[in-house]
Amino acid sequence: MPAHRRRIALAAATTVLVTVPGCGLITAETGPNTLTVADYYTAEPGNTALTEILRSCGEETGVTVVREVMPRSQLVPKLLRDGAADTLPDLVLSDNPDLAKLASTGALLPLDGRVDTDGFYDSVLAAGSYQGDLYGVAPGVNGLALFYDRRVLADAGLQPPTTWDELRETAAALTGDDRYGLALSAIGTEEGTWQFEPFLWGAGAELTDLDSPEAETALTFWASLFADGSVSSSALNWQQSDVAEQFVGGHAAMMINGSWQLASLDAQQDVDWGVVPLPVPEAGDQPATPLGGEVWAVPEGERQERAVALLDCVLAPDNMLQWARLRADVPAHPDVAARLVEERPDLAPFVASAPSAEARTAELGTGYPAVSQAISTALQRVATGQLDPAEALARAQREAADAS
Amino acid sequence: MTMTPRRGPVVRIFAGSRRLASRLAALPNRASTAKYKLRSGALPAGRHAPLADPRTSKRQTLARLGFYVPAVLYLAVFFGYPLAANVVMSFQDYTVTSFYDGGAPFNGLANYAAVLGDELFSTTLWNTVVFTVASLAFQFAIGLGLALFFRRHFPLSGVLRALLLLPWLLPLLVSGTVFRWLLDQDYGVVNHLLLNLGLIDDPVPWLVSPDHAMAAVVIANVWIGIPFNMVILYGGLTSISPQLYEAAALDGAGAWQRFRHLTWPLLRPVTSVVLMLGLVYTIKAFDVVMVLTQAGPADATQLLSTWSYQLSFTQLHFGQGAAVGNVLIVIAMLFALVYLRAVRREQAGR
Structure with missing residues (x-):
């Protein structure tokens, strides 16, 4: 092997050896101010x-x-x-x-x-x-509230619902011709769980006890909105931004969404909207929204x-x-x-x-992600008709317990 | 194939770089080229006269090894280390705290026990099998059909072939999002079309029903995978001499016989490479599922890959996530073994 080629070989090998430990140089150094x-x-x-x-x-x-x-x-x-x-x-x-x-x-x-x-x-x-x-x-x-299309509700002669029963009736009444009564997110992630928590807490259930009768009441009511056809089953794949698009596009008369949508709702001209607190199980109850x-x-x-x-x-x-x-x-x-x-x-x-909003991790701390996952999966199992609410919650409680 | 069966499927992907490195190592002078070829038994002994001087030979060995260094280092750093770390992690109780203080106690087989004992494991495994087999079958069949089609040269065939590569060039996030729109239950084009053609009476809940979601992600994944299959199979087809077909035609072989007795056997080496690479790509598919269904509804499209991600980054059980990842690697390795065996048998049979 000619000498110069050997040198090139050596140089190539050394370059590699020197560069790899040199990675530390990438870390940015910033001054005290x-x-x-x-x-x-x-x-x-x-x-x-x-x-x-x-x-x-x-x-x-x-x-x-x-x-x-x-x-x-x-x-x-x-x-x-x-x-x-x-x-x-x-x-x-x-x-x-x-x-x-x-x-x-x-x-x-x-x-x-x-x-x-x-x-x-x-x-x-x-x-x-x-x-x-x-x-x-x-x-x-931020927190969740019920947004509604003023024109659609006025045409139907309806008031924004304040209780669960009114929500179910109003949503069913507003469903028809290319429009659903209500849009919400039931996606299989934390977003879906977060949107379900007002129902869960509203019924008096706890995140630590997913198979309680109160939780079953909440999930049964939630699922009835799907069973009535008032919520599109596409909600299983909607993030909250998708929910807002459905509402602005006129495909939903009401939606559950957060205050961070106010800015973008202000910016559009298509829908004349109003917003009211989330409906509660019985008149006079406090809304129990998760704190976001x-x-x-x-x-x-x-x-x-x-x-x-x-x-x-x-x-x-x-x-x-x-x-x-x-x-x-x-x-x-x-x-x-x-x-x-x-x-x-x-x-x-x-x-x-805001004063009654609940912190999702207050009780569970680092155990929350596993419980959240179990809940969103239970929602999907019920909405797709695989399990009834009691079975799905029992399984969710088992999964949450296994994971923590 | 110079692979040994012990190497995993992922090495196959890097095999190109390894081969390149050994070729580079062989380049600098004739002596080492000779020896390189000698090893594969291509040249008779006695051609390597310059090796006679032991000092020169030692230096040349060193130089040759020097050229291996970049490739070996690359493999060790970017392949060996992560793989080893993943194996180690799967035996640890690795939590968020471990990242900060570095402490992660070993917990034996607890992660594997938790994962294998999970109700989701069998579902996930079955989903992965269905997804992989269905994707591969359709990708291959359609890819082969298109490759055969494009072998007949016709006006604009080159342009068309180039256009068909498009799915391959698009980022998966983009194609996934487009498929999400197309397959939307209420406003998607697919349902709109099927309804207007009278093929269905009610909109199909493609992405939101446990019965249809797997079909939907397979359809999207097949579309994405067709170009890869088509391009490689087309390459294989062009290497088959046209004279063979002429001869067969003269002997009175029909189109099907020509395919069955000429194309199919001669294409076999390419076929097995396509299927093997396709398997490796498909079994670890992740993004297309995450974009389309987020592994839902109700875990209907949960694959080993998405479950591993969910365990690690949603539930923060990094040890269990690593364990699922390793199960995935072992499965892919098993198939690699089967493939390498088949290749070896074929070579021995020649």
Whole structure:
């Protein structure tokens, strides 16, 4: 072998050997005055609202804020990877049911006494707590309510339903010619479970006891909406954004959906809509909606004090109002919420349900994902007629117990 | 085939790069080329005179090994390590905390026991079998039909063939979403068409009924897989000499006889490669199901791959997810063994 060829061979082999350990260079290094934030607000209006608030609070507290935006499904896997590599961001904006699993790793800083949460809704603080300590704070939360097409209901001479019986009758009455009475999401993921939880809790059932008679009442009622033909069986494959499309497209007279749809409903001209609290089993009951929305959390690290200062600024009343205004969220403080309802009356049903909203992980903590999976599967088994409600719930309880 | 039966199916995918590496290693001088060929028994002994000096020969061995390094490293880092880590993880109680503090206690066979004892296991396994067999059968049959069709040259056949490649070029997310629209129960084009043609009386709940969902995902997956089958089989067909067909035609063989006694046997090596690669791709199919049905309704389209994902990333039982992943790998390996055996028997028979 000629000498120069040998040298090339050696060079090639050495390059490979040197480059592989060199991977460590990819990790970004940031200075003490730069904070990184991981979030999944890829869509408007949240995207701009977040950038704007972080910029002004960054100026106020003397730091530069860099956002790392990613799709929702990638946030938790990314944080787990970052945790393993010891490169966690300084602040995280995560979906509140995911907080328990993040907090269970021990990576998050307890926030009790560090940020000012005086007077916040108890439900908001419960959703940010794990095993009695506060790890996450939400500036704004969301929940579910019943949206309805004003014109369709007026033509039929009907009022928006307030009880389960009225919901069933109204939905059946409004079903016909290319239109369903009601649209909801029954997809086999957390979205489907979250939409069923108002029925479950409304009937007095608990997430820890899925085969109770109360749970059976809830599922039996829920399934009757499908059996009546008032809800399309396509709902089994609808995410909540699909539900909103059905409603805006005139294919559903009513829909169950969240306050985050208000902005996009405002932007369209096709449907003249109204919104009321979710119907309850009996007149006078309190709606029991799950508490939704993202919470801020601070991973422990060198820059944790600066991160806490930034978070305190984000939670200040005026910033909270601005944030909730742009996102159509319910502000986490009742006083701020009252101010916003004056501006935006259609947020009132959501504000009304905020104090009684339930945190999904309050009781179950890290066990919630398995229970959620068991519930959404049970919903699908019943809606497709494979099992009756009692059988499906018994199986769900068994699956949830096996998994935890 | 220079494969040994111990290697798994995934190695097959990398086999190209390995072969390339050994070819590269063989390139630099004639001596090593000679030795490389010698190993496969192509050249008579005695041609490798330059190897006589033991010092030169040692250096050449080293240099040759040096050229292996990139490929071996690549395999070790991107294939060996993840596979080994997955096997280890399947014997651990691996939770979210493990990512942060690194601690994951070994729990023996508990993950496998949990997975195999789960009510879902048999459903999932059966679904995977149905999905794989149905997808492969239709992909292959339609792909072969199209390949035979395009062998007759006609105006625009090249353009048409190129257009048929389109499903292969589209991201799965895009084709999956389009199929979701097409197969929508209330407003999908497919139901609209079938209703107007009078073939059905009520809209078919393609994606939302446990009885139809599997058919729907198979249809989408077949559509996606046809180009791959067509292209490779077409390549195989063009390598069959036209003179053979002329001779057969002169002997009075009809179209079916020509296919049965000429095309089919001569295409067999290509057929087995297509089916084997198709099996490996299909058995691990994931995205098309996730987009179309999210493994629902009520687990009707839950495959081993989607279940592994769900266990790991929804329920956060990473150990159990890894165990299901390993079951999938073992199944694919079994088929690889059967395939390699068949190839060997065929070669021995020649």
